[in-house]
Amino acid sequence: MPVGTDDPRSASGSAPDASAGSTPSGQGTSGGTSTGGFDTVLGKLIVHRGLATTDEIDVANTLLRESIENEQPHTLAEILVENHFLTSRQLGRLKSEFEAKHTTEQIHGYKMKKRIGSGAMATVYLARQLSLDRLVAIKILPRKLSTNANFIERFYKEGRAAAQLNHPNIVGAYDVGKSGEHHYFVMEYVDGETVYDLIVKSRRIEEMAAIDIVIQVALALQHAHHRGFIHRDIKPKNIMIGREGAVKLADLGLARAMSDKEAAEAEAGRAYGTPYYISPEQIRGEVKIGPAADIYGLGATFYHMVTGRVPFEGKNPSSVMHKHLKADLVPPDHVNPKLSGGSAQVIEMMMAKKSRDRYERVTDLLEDLTLIRKGLPPHFARSALDLSQIPPTGPAEPGPPASVEPRAGLGQAMESPLFVIAVVVMIVSLLVNIVLLLFVAG
Secondary structure, eight states, X not given: OBTTOOOOOTTBSSOOOTTTTOOOOOOOOTTOOTTTTHHHHHHHHHXXXXXXXXXXXXXXXHHHHHHHHTTOOOOHHHHHHHTTSSOHXXXXXXXXXXXXXXXXXXXXXXXXXXEEEEOXXXXXXXXXXXXXXXXXXXXXXXXXXXXXXXXXXXXXXXXHHHHTOOOTTBOOEEEEEEETTEEEEEEEOBOEEEHHHHHHHHSSXXXXXXXXXXXXXXXHHHHHHHTTEEOOOOOGGGEEEETXXXXXXXOOTTOEETTOHHHHHHTTTOOBXXXXXXXXXXXXXXXXXXXXXXXXXXXXXXXXXXXSSOSOOOSSHHHHHHHHHHSOOOOHHHHOTTSOHXXXXXXXXXTOSSGGGSXXXXXXXXXXXXXXXXXXXOSSOOOSXXXXXXXXXXXXOOOOOTTSOOOOOHHXXXXXXXXXXXXXXXXXXXHHHHHHHHHHHO
16 A cells, blocks of 8 residues: 555444545436446435435436536436435435445355445445354455456455454454455454544543553554564554454554565565654665564554644645654653653654664563553653753862862861871870879869
């Protein structure tokens, strides 16, 4: 996936219907196929659902013919919406149901219920797996990409990578294959929302809640890294929160085996990831991309959660990525003064420009997250201001000017021979006086 693109939510039960609020833009007649046969049956669907009368459909068809005669052809769907016979939201639902019904005829063993996400790379449907009678999410490669060998291979690599991972904080993979002309990937359905949805709704996520989310994602990454995979696209939209509170890392579309040197060399020099959360080494297209890249992406996500804004902003993806490479990070506790110093230190270490300055492994990150969750200072992360380099407070001790004789201090006087003799004389004199007093008294 080239940088700047955004995959649909692979396992979201609350993703908005991408077709809602829009109308088909293709041209055609009520009997045309500009929307894959949708216009052909649209009139019947509307009347059957009681959304419009037969007379209203006849009026719409008349307007449709007039638009063609005036050489300004519209689709029946456009005319129905423009003339308020149908709302854009109603049209979106009808189209979604039509596509689901059309697709379910092509994928054996699954009954499609509705579309739950859509993007340039895939469309995701909620479906019921008939053999096991359970809800699943099915990602389907768009028809326009179904003849592209590179996209097909990447699609199947995602499925294979997901199949290698089995962890409660990772969306499970069930099946990948081809049915008819459709390439599909079946995965666990998560009934809930993404972290991105939560940020939009709440602006900021409360610190302790954010730490709990980051801990669960870190556990998922620990498992993936242990199995030899890096995710490469950690971001709020790829983190699901189920209704019971379980956090799931989704979308392994960019996941890569760290041992896959051939893929790494083929991608060298190109940036893969999402600009707001991508690591510097991914931007540079380095061949050796390791766990530190995922730690950076999780750090950028953590920053977004607790501050309500992304770490770096810009007028375009290139500008944002340049800032990841060169710009200083505004400390998160400067953006959100309520944030604890411990969390700020952890985020800053996660987002260090150089990978060697970040956490060496997720296990170390988890240790620090656990400590700050308990209100204790982190073990590995330190303040950007190194206190060990600051001289102790108090008066300075400069050397004396060359032309001025230094004054003897107490230390110098005590080291003088005259001082020692004077002390000895005083002690002897004191002892003699004591002896005389005792003699007189006796």
